Amino acid sequence: MIKSTDLDPDFKYEISKEPGGENIKKCFNCTGCTVGCPVTEIDKSYNPRMILRKAILGMRKEVLSDESLWLCASCYICYERCPQDVKITEVIGAIRAIAQREAKAGKIKLDNPKPLFDHLFIDSVRKNGKWYEAGVSGTFMLRTKGIGGAIGYAPMGFELWKKGKLNILPHTIKGKDELKRICKEVEK
Amino acid sequence: MKLAYYPGCTLHGTAREYDASTKAVCKAAGIELTEIDDWNCCGALEAIFDKELSMGLSARNNFKAQKTGLDLVVPCSICSHNLSRADKAMKTDSAFRAKIEKALGEKYTGVKIKHLLDVVVNDLGTEALATKFKKSLNGIKAVPYYGCLLIRPSEVCKFDNPENPTSLDNIIKATGAECLPFTQKTKCCGGNLLMSKQDYAFILTKKLFDEAKAAGANCIVVACPMCHMLLDGQQGMIEKAHNTVIDMPVLYFTQLIGLAMGLGEKELELDKNMVSTSKLIASIGKEKPPEKKAEAKIATAVEAEAAQ
Numbered sequence: 001m002i003k004s005t006d007l008d009p010d011f012k013y014e015i016s017k018e019p020g021g022e023n024i025k026k027c028f029n030c031t032g033c034t035v036g037c038p039v040t041e042i043d044k045s046y047n048p049r050m051i052l053r054k055a056i057l058g059m060r061k062e063v064l065s066d067e068s069l070w071l072c073a074s075c076y077i078c079y080e081r082c083p084q085d086v087k088i089t090e091v092i093g094a095i096r097a098i099a100q101r102e103a104k105a106g107k108i109k110l111d112n113p114k115p116l117f118d119h120l121f122i123d124s125v126r127k128n129g130k131w132y133e134a135g136v137s138g139t140f141m142l143r144t145k146g147i148g149g150a151i152g153y154a155p156m157g158f159e160l161w162k163k164g165k166l167n168i169l170p171h172t173i174k175g176k177d178e179l180k181r182i183c184k185e186v187e188k
Numbered sequence: 189m190k191l192a193y194y195p196g197c198t199l200h201g202t203a204r205e206y207d208a209s210t211k212a213v214c215k216a217a218g219i220e221l222t223e224i225d226d227w228n229c230c231g232a233l234e235a236i237f238d239k240e241l242s243m244g245l246s247a248r249n250n251f252k253a254q255k256t257g258l259d260l261v262v263p264c265s266i267c268s269h270n271l272s273r274a275d276k277a278m279k280t281d282s283a284f285r286a287k288i289e290k291a292l293g294e295k296y297t298g299v300k301i302k303h304l305l306d307v308v309v310n311d312l313g314t315e316a317l318a319t320k321f322k323k324s325l326n327g328i329k330a331v332p333y334y335g336c337l338l339i340r341p342s343e344v345c346k347f348d349n350p351e352n353p354t355s356l357d358n359i360i361k362a363t364g365a366e367c368l369p370f371t372q373k374t375k376c377c378g379g380n381l382l383m384s385k386q387d388y389a390f391i392l393t394k395k396l397f398d399e400a401k402a403a404g405a406n407c408i409v410v411a412c413p414m415c416h417m418l419l420d421g422q423q424g425m426i427e428k429a430h431n432t433v434i435d436m437p438v439l440y441f442t443q444l445i446g447l448a449m450g451l452g453e454k455e456l457e458l459d460k461n462m463v464s465t466s467k468l469i470a471s472i473g474k475e476k477p478p479e480k481k482a483e484a485k486i487a488t489a490v491e492a493e494a495a496q
Contacts, residue, residue, distance in 0.1 A: 019238070020239040038375055038378070038392055039376075039378075039381075039388065039392075042388060042391050043388065070384065070385075071381070071385060071388070073376050073379070073380045073381050073389075073392070074233045074236060075335075075336040075340070075376035075380075076336055076337065076340040076341050077336070077340065079340065080340045080341050080350050080351075089236075090236075093236035093237055094239075096236065096237045097238060100237055112384060112385075113383070113384045114384035114385075115237070117234070117383045118234040118236070121232070122231065122238075122241070125228070125229045125231060125245065129229065130228060131197040131229045133197070133201055133202065137383070140383060156424075156425065159462065160421075160462075163460050163462075164204060165202045165204055165460065167200075167201055171197075173226050173227070173228050174226045175226050175248070178248060178291070178292055179228060179248065182245070182287075182288060182291045183241065184291070185287040185290060185291040186238075186287055186288075187238070187240075187241060
């Protein structure tokens with residue numbers, strides 16, 4: 001049973017202040033997002049309507065530590081069909097941002113490897129200006145699956161390399177300073 | 189037609205055949221592409237946890253494109269989505285615009301961003317395109333796969349119907365290949381879950397193959413390097429995970445157009461696709477053009493019913 005005293009009525013406002021989360025309060029829980037969701041189709045435990053409902057009710061900790069938060073494939077079907085223009089894909093992104101901050105502060109634990117991949121990816125873009133596929137994928141495999149897991153992907157990597165599709169070294173851009181200034185401005 | 193060109197990271201890596209076939213087809217169709225100077229990664233879908241960072245990364249590319257004075261064409265659905273979204277935000281969100289203009293020390297006037305498929309179907313037009321065709325691709329039975337960001341959200345990609353798009357269908361038909369009905373045309377391939385939840389990504393992609401096979405297809409046509417990575421690049425892994433044989437070539441729409449234009453297989457880099465395309469290419473012209481057999485049969489059945 002959930003006690004109303006455990007709820008955080010400000011959670012919806014916290015989400016709406018996050019870029020992408022602005023429209024969460026418009027949701028009237030029609031379930032349109034969930035009936036069309038390709039992930040829900042294969043795993044009923046992923047239920048975007050329920051995530052939104054819980055968030056609006058203020059079930060902060062439950063929403064932030066819910067593993068299913070990381071199952072959205074960003075396919076934008078719900079975003080397209082939502083009659084209230086909640087922009088669900090981006091609301092999920094906003095909730096993920098809060099969850100990552102909470103995890104960084106040691107308040108919750110995140111088990112899903114998605115945020116690790118996202119950060120390795122974006123860090124490589126920050127550093128080089130371009131996505132360093134071989135480096136990011138390799139590091140991610142090592143950190144999530146260990147040496148054995150990473151070696152399991154070696155044959156595929158080799159096939160890609162043989163076809164000239166995998167760059168061993170990162171590509172870089174000249175305007176790294178411009179990128180740095182952009183990051184500094186938007187991350188204030 | 190002159191356009192600025194943003195290839196995006198994958199077209200210089202895993203999707204090199206998309207880059208090669210785009211350049212070859214545009215050249216043959218009279219579209220002059222100028223790659224924008226020193227472009228950077230758009231952040232793909234990996235910056236979803238920070239919307240402003242995602243749009244900021246893309247905005248720098250729009251500034252670069254602005255300098256060319258040309259419209260910008262983007263072959264990747266994810267890049268095209270991100271750059272368009274950033275352009276929209278630069279025009280409507282003054283606080284965001286101020287941050288980016290401050291960081292780059294320049295004013296933003298805006299740039300028209302278009303997906304390559306939009307340019308081919310709407311600016312060039314399928315009829316004008318067909319005048320460049322040298323052979324009919326009958327024998328190819330294709331299903332068009334649009335995936336997600338090519339057509340959604342419609343507030344940034346406005347060129348086709350988000351629920352029932354037809355651009356790829358029309359291109360397939362124009363080449364003389366058979367375009368089969370495909371109920372999964374706008375479903376998700378699970379690309380964004382490939383690294384973090386591979387089993388789900390594979391289930392989602394496997395569903396596309398099952399439906400394509402049920403429709404009688406011998407190839408899938410795509411317009412996104414991420415879709416291609418799942419359908420073509422990961423096909424072997426999916427076969428292994430699901431203990432099955434799929435053997436379904438997946439062509440970029442530019443490769444299909446190039447074949448109809450009579451361009452060389454090397455030029456279109458058809459040997460770079462992970463699933464062999466040679467059997468498919470050998471099937472071209474080996475079959476009589478479809479004589480609308482199915483439709484004729486239905487018509488006869490309807491007439492017979494009416495007569496009763």
